[in-house]
Amino acid sequence: MDPFRITSKKVLTLVMVIDKDQKKILLGYKKRGFGAHLWNGFGGKVEPGETPKEGAHRELEEEAGITVTPENLKKAGILLFLFENDPVALETHIYTAYEHDGQIRECDEMRPQWFDFAAIPFDQMWEDDKIWLPLLLKGQDPFFGRMYFKRKSIGEQEQVDAISSASSSADATLANHSTTMTSTPFTKAEPKPFYMSDYHLELDLTGVPKDVALDGTVASFEN
């Protein structure tokens, strides 16, 4: 049986707030819940009755205290996160926001902080981010990808540690869009619970219909 077989999905959002002039990105340190102790953009589950764009707007305000006008919230891509032996995929709609209103503030879930493009803390982020975030920063939109994650057992954690200390520069090559990779663990004290075992990223979406079918349901690039 395929350990990555999915039967349903949850729709999530993720907003990357970018200051183009200063070449900075706003990330939040996730204090609790799914992805705790990692730096990430702002987002969460889309609620019933919301479009992904409305959900993205709401989550950004809840988690970072700022708002973005609908025309400044641009769809950058859709990523499907699949977890071994979990039939529910996470379909994440990713947006960029180059303008925002309001005062950035911390909440009980996220601690926002600006990072220079050259100092993005990829080793303290989800492992797939180093693959697609550079593309997003270059403005190479849209992208569509599938990211396959395995849960770390204690044995696997030791194996990953050993491999990554033997070759700490095992960076993902963008030329290789479908590969098996093992990347740097977070820290011994706060291990990442999952590691990415494979991924597939499509960048050339010319000719792809605006709707991409996933597990029988449909994701739209439109909103």
Ligand SMILES: Nc1nc2c([nH]c(=O)n2[C@H]2C[C@H](O)[C@@H](COP(=O)(O)OP(=O)(O)OP(=O)(O)O)O2)c(=O)[nH]1
């Ligand atoms: N950068 C990045 N973000 C990811 C990955 N996987 C993944 O779910 N996310 C994002 C999508 C969502 O923005 C966020 C997970 O949403 P969440 O569980 O915090 O949702 P929520 O705020 O509605 O949760 P809650 O209030 O119910 O705790 O993490 C990934 O591999 N990379």
